[in-house]
Structures are given as C-alpha cells and as structure tokens.
Amino acid sequence: MSRYTVLRDHHGERFSFQRRLLVVLSVVVTGLLVLFGRMVYLQVMQYQKYQTLAESNRISLVPIPPSRGIITDRNGIVLAHNYSAYTLEITPSKLPGKLDDTIESLAGLIEITPKDRRRFRKLLDESKEFESIPIKTRLNDEDAARFAAQAFRFPGVEIKARLFRQYPMGESASHLIGYIGRINDADMKRLEAESDIANYKGTDHIGKFGLEKSYETVLHGKTGYEEVEIDAGGRAVRSLRRTAPVSGNNLILSVDIKLQQIAEQAFGTRRGALVAMEPATGGVLALISRPGFDPNLFVDGIDPVSWKELNESPDRPLNNRAIQGLYPPGSTFKPFMALAALETGKRRAHDSIGDPGFFILGNHRWRDDKVDGHGLVDMNKSIVVSCNTYYYKLANDMGIDLIAGFMGPLGFGSRTGIDLPGEKEGILPSQAWKRRAFKRKEQQRWLAGDTISIGNGQGYNSYTIIQLAQSVSTLVNHGVQYRPHLVQYIENSSTRARKQMEPQPIKRLPYKPEHIEVIKQAMVNVNLAGTSSRAFAGAPYGSGGKTGTAQVFSLKGAKYNASTTREDLRDHALFIAFAPADQPRIALAMIVENAGFGAQAAAPIARQVFDYYLLGKLPAKPAEPLPDEAPADSAEGTPLENFMQQHRHD
C-alpha cells in the first residue's frame, strides 16, 4: 500500500487505518469466540465425561521406567547388566511417628548395617519429602517374607521390586565402563534443559562416569506409562491403558575384557595407565587406569565413608589416568621427532652426528645419559640407543614453530575425542601457548633453551596416554588417523539389530611411506636390540617399540619434601609399541608411575598384552618387578634437577 502523494491525505489515511482496525477487531472477536466455543465444548458438551474423570475417578499417569541397556565386551562377555531385587523403602512423609523409631523397629526385624544407615542418611538429604528412599537393598527372600508378615506395623514402609545395575567385573575396566548413580539436582537441571525430564520420570539412576555417562541417552531407553484411575483417596482403581517402555540399547565394545584383565593384573599394585588399540579402526582393545575402584559401590548411592576413602586416596583411583593423566612423553617422543625431521627435510635418515655426550647452547650444557656419548649417531641409532644429544640438536635446528606445527596435526595437545567424558587436552608447547600460559611478560617469551628439552619429550610437553596411543596408531597406519572409540556396536535390545559405530578416520596425514618405514624399522630394532629387547626376546612375531622415562608431579597440593616424597620422585616408565611389525594389528602406549629407572617395568606388560592378543597366550604369572638396573634411557639430569627445573617454569 504505497502512497506517493506529497500532500497528506488525512482523510484517506484515517479511513485506511479505520478499515484496518475493523479487520483487527473482527480477528479479535473471532479469536475470543473460538475460545468461548472451546469452553462451551468442554464445559457443556463434554461436561459429563470430564466431570466423571475429575470427580469420581482421576486419571493418574504412572511412569514405567525402561530397563537399561547392557554393556558387553567384543566377545559378548557382560560388563554391566541389570537384575531385579527387592528393596525395603521408607517414605518419610508417610510415617506416623519418628523416622529414627521406625528404623530402630525395622532393625529388630531385618539386619540394617551401619553402612545402610549412612547411605540412607545421605539419600535422605538429597531427596524430596514425598520420595521413597531405600533403607536396605537386595533383600533376600527370607527378609522379604519376614517383613511382609509384619508390614501392617509399618505404614510408610514398603517392599519394592527394583532393577539394579551390576558390574560383574568389579574393579576391572571400571574407568571405562563407569557407573550410574542417583539422579541429583544438577542432573535434573541438565535433563530439564535438554527437555528430557519426562523420560526420566520413574527412573532413579543416571550415568555418572565413563561409558555409562557418555552413552546415557543410548542406554536409557524410553519410559512407558500406565493410565490409572485413582479414587478420591488416591488409590489406584484400575488400569486404563498401558504404553510399554522401550528398553535401552545395548553397547558392544571393541574392548577385549580378557586382554584388559591380563594387562591390569600385569600392573599389579603399581599405578599407571595403558591404552591398546587397533590402528586400522581406532577401536580400543584395552584402556587401563590403575588403581581402579568398584563401580558397584555407587549403584545404590555410595556411603560417605567409602566415598571419602576413594576420593581422598593419594592414589586417586577415581582419576582416569589413561585420558586425564598428563605426562611428558619422555623418549617415546623421539620417533615422532624423527619423523618430523624427515618430513620437514631437516634431516635425512643417514645423516649422522657425532655425540660427545652433551649438547651446548650458549653457556648451558645438556647432558646425555651416556657420559662419553654414543659416538657417530644416525637416525636409526638415535632411536635404538635413545640418544639425547641427537634430539637436543634436532630440536634446536627445527625450532619450536616447526615442531609444534608437526605435532599438532598428529594429535598431541588436543583431545582425541574418545567416547568417554572428561578427556584432558594436554599441552603442546608453542610460542603462542607460552604467551597464554604465563602472566608476567618476561615469562611469556619463548627461549631457545625451552626448545632443547622439547625434542626429548621433556620440558613443557604434557600429553595423555591416549594421545600417545593414537599417535603410534597413526604412525603405523600410514598416517591415517582414527578417533579412538570404545563402542563398536549399538544393539537394539529387542530386535538384536546392530548398528556399527563407523570407524571414523579423522584425517590422512601426508607422510611419505619411506619416512614412516624408517621410523617403524628403528622401533623394530629397539625391540630387537635396544632398551626393550629383553622383554621381547623370543617373541614369534615382529614388534616395534620405544621406551621412555618421565618425571611428573602433581604440583597441586603436594609440597616438595625430600625425606617424605622420595618414593614419589621416582621416574615414570613409559612405553609405546606395536605388533606385528609388518602389518600392525595392535598399538599401545602405557605408563607405569614411579617405576624407578625401569622402562623395563613397562615393556614386559606390553609383551603380555601382545602375546595374548596375537597368540592367545595367557601369562604364566603376574609380572615380577625387575631389579633396578642402570638406566638405559632416562631424561637429562637427575630427578631432583628435573623437579627443580619444573618448578622454575611454574
């Protein structure tokens, strides 16, 4: 309705406006008539129906929670499942008398342990007034029968059949399976935000950790409901309609639980982590973080004492070291440095340096661990004997920009995207990183000396074991990088139809095959004649590896005190490996914390893992800690010196 009149036509304008007002008024009147018509329909024509529904019978929707999907390993061995059991539950708001009195009289009938009481108290604090709270779970038939006979004495107390989650493997694989726990306020808020809250009516538990958490929506299923008529007193009269719940989907993992357990046993009581995966798919075969914990503790709500124990243990068993522990890779970084040198043209494989046993830059001297040096060292030898001087010089020649530029795409310093919650990023040192990381101007500048230790996997380097495992896999998989994943299939629990989780190649890194071959061959030589040759002696398959040693501190909280923390100051043993040599089917990275100077502590565990995976061979007995030997390969300086250096950076 464009008007081009320059002289205003007030009457025309007014008229047009009034016409529009009439249109609007008729819309308004129509709208209100529609609403009134709806009222007439509901309140006059349908009155009888709704009156009946509201007055004599009121419809109540009773949710029927779905049963949670089960988790199995790649061979169908159950790692998490459900079973039905009776629980004795108290609804505090329905009690006629005092809660404590009720509990005391119940205790006269059925054994209620202090642990049960503690857990009950904790749940009571978290729950709403009208909820029923389990005082004792997993009642046996005798207890159930005894209570049933006396039930009339206990209004507000009842026996309910509930599905319980159980983790038959106990501590084994606990960090990857995770656990479920009671839905708390934070969970409620999140569910509300995701508009998923209705689907959790009637469900008490939700995934809190590990796969149980990351695959919550897959495992949970869809809540069903029953329309029930209830009388004025709130009692159910009859069921009108029932919509069955849809069970959650099952997870079938790429993990081999046998392999997982063999590796776990091999760790014994030592702390550490191991990730083994299939290079060609990214499927994780084993993901170990030691020590573990028993996820079954969490299912009924963990009692405060057990929680305190787990949470405050200096061994930090709830920490998933495989994806959250940050460690300098030590010498296991060298093969990647060597590949970087080849790819960027900074070295050819046969270029040799003379190693006098140290490297000098300015007035600082970086020492090799072999005092006299290794003599003439080419790339193959630099990896086999783990020559530090070679990499001091290489790092210096490459410079930090080139190193960071190569290591970044390989996955160092960024999350791998494994299907577990809480993965840490780590630190890939670079000039930009240092500017971000430090407050004071003078600390932000990248120093030439900073680069030197980077080449040996020390200094600011800080990565997760899974990043290391992914990098080895990428290396032996011709530069094709996969996202590590634990879940192989999602299975519909009723039709058994499986949906494969597609292996997802993230990217193809354009490494020259002959360059990769040089590195792989050098790593094969390490297992044949280098630092890990003893552990792999007599293996009927070819394999490659690289040992490493690193010094790591939990800088938060742990004060340095030479007399009390000596044990903690021991070096961590690292190892990366793959097998068979020509067509690797398994690649792994691992760390044994505070294993002393023993890269020898790590390689034997890898040997057991490979033996089982490739040959089906079970280990004769858990790995014995080997006697300490002279360090074949360790960081520059003593642990104490490293410690001081680390603190200087901070």
Place this chain on the structure above:
Amino acid sequence: MIKRLFRRLAEPLDPWLFLFVGLLISVSLITIYSASNGSVDKVTNKMVSVSVALLAMWLVANLKPAQLMWLAPPLYLLGVVLLVAVELFGITVNGATRWLNIGIGRIQPSELLKLAVPMMVAWYFQRHESWLQPRHYAVAAAIIGVPVLLVLKQPDLGTSLLISAAGFYALFLAGLSWRVILPLVAMFLATIWFVGDFNRCASVFHDYQCHRVQVQLDPMADPLGKGYHIIQGTIAIGSGGITGKGWMNGTQTRLDFIPERTTDFIFAVYSEEFGLIGCALLLALYLCVIVRGLMIANSASSLFGRLLAGALTLSFFTYAFVNIGMVAGLLPVVGVPLPLVSYGGTAMLSILIGFGMLMSIQRDRKLIKR
C-alpha cells in the same frame, strides 16, 4: 484539598481502561488465593507487585506522547545493546541465555523489547509519515528483525514470536500491503505444516530439533511432560461445567493435579471454579480492554499514537489468546502467562506500562480537544 489531590491523581488515568484493569486484577487476586490453597503470602506479594506496576502505569500515563516518541529510539537501542550483552555475558539457565546480572538482580532484556519494538516502529513511521514507500516497510521490518533474531538465538522462540507479532501489528496498521501480508501468513502456515510432520521435518533438520517441535505441536506425544499439563488442564476446565465448582472448591486444584497453577495454568483453576459463566465474563473483560484500546488507537491524534496504541492492544490480545488457547488444549504449550491474572511481577509490570502509554495517548487527545 483531598478532592484536588484525588483529581490530580486520577486525571491522567483513562477511567474505562482503569476500571477493566482493576477488575482483571481482582480476578487475579481471587484466583491466586484459591490456586495457592489459601496462601495469604502469595496474595500479599501479588498486591505489592500490583502496586509497583500501577505506580509505573501512572507515571507513564503522565508523559506526553511526544515524550514517548522521544524515548523510543534510546529505549530500542538500549534493548538491542542489552540483548547483545546477554549474548556476550548473559547468565545461562537450563540451556537458554536470557538474563543479565546487573548487581542487584537479574533482568531479562527481551521483556523490554516487547514494548520498545512497537514504539520504535511507530516512531519510524511517524518520521516518514508523509511519504511512506515500500522501502520504509523494509526498514521497519529490519527494526523488528534485529532484536527478534537476537532473542531467537538465546534461544527463546516464544518471546521472539511475541516481539515479532508486536512489530508486525504496527506494520499492519501502518498499511502494509496485503500483497505482502498474505504471502507472509501463507509462509508461516506452510512452515508449521512442514515441520509439523516428523519425517518431513527430519529430512531437513536434526532429529532432536524436530522432536522438540513435535512436542510443541502435539503435547500428547509427551504424555508425562507437556501433555500431562494439557490433559489435567482440560479435565479441570471441562469438569467446571456451566456454573463451576465454586471458589476454593476445584478438586483438580486441591489435589495438585494442575501444574504451574498460579502462573501459566491459572486459567484452568479459574474455569474449574467459575465455570462457563466465569469464562464468559473473563473473555468479555478482555474484549472490553481490547475494544477500549482500539478506540484509543482510533482517536489518537498522531500516527505514532495510532500505531503504538493499536500494536500494544493487539499484543495484549495475543497474550490472552495464546495463554487460554494453550490451557484449553487448542495451542501448543508455550510459556506465556495470562495477562494481568497470572502470578508474576515482570509480565504485569510491562503490560501496565503499556497501558500507561495507551492512557498517555488518550489524554493527549483530550487535551487537544479542549
């Protein structure tokens, strides 16, 4: 002396509008008392927020439309700036970033835009009234579009629809061509039709997005969630019958079957207790307010006044229609309170400020007449 003071106080107020608003607020207090199972606290709280809102209405009614016009651009700009600030430093609750922390408390800038957008559009048309051309409608559309997109991003679909409606009313009353309006309406309906079917929707959007729309359009698809509200609300309304169960006697209310019964679902409580007769009265009251508002728009002395009064009145109608339609199961469940009746201070404040503007426009006409 007292008489003079009273006259001074009453002078800026439009008696008809004030009467209808007063009646609606009485309905509100009575229903809230019942819906909260006789909580005096809730009624007292409501009375406090009513007083504050009435004072604001009176203050605004004392302004001249010229002053409102002068205020339009700064208010609009402030609103947009605040929306950008929400985008940058807003507080996220339940996945939506809608609030700003201003030290003493939180504010929700999108509320301001419900008033500022029609003001700004009216201001813009007033500036160009002598030579309105198609491009002016395009600019006006942009004035509406910027805040709407910002609110949509929060995400807050309901509020962004209400803001665009308020702006659209001003556009419509300014004479936007039917050739533009009809295709717009057709597009809107087509969108609803398109996303309404899950498979059609899923062919373009993510499954979860479609699922959300689905639940919005068909609450029965979510019987334990939003559908529950609808089922219980419908039973409450239907069982009210012609005369209702009587004040404080609604069984659906007493037995906790109606969720959010002092806020979004208060109409269910009202119609259960006062029946069809009560509903007819309430709808008639709303009609009275709207007719009075349109009369003010019709007799306003400036284009600004006409457009603003018309747009505000129609927004008021929209709130009432959407809320009752939702409770009665005709429309999807969206978080719109029943205007002037639901518990909740912010909505009441912005509505009464809007009425203050209407009164200001009405008073201006009177002054000129004299």
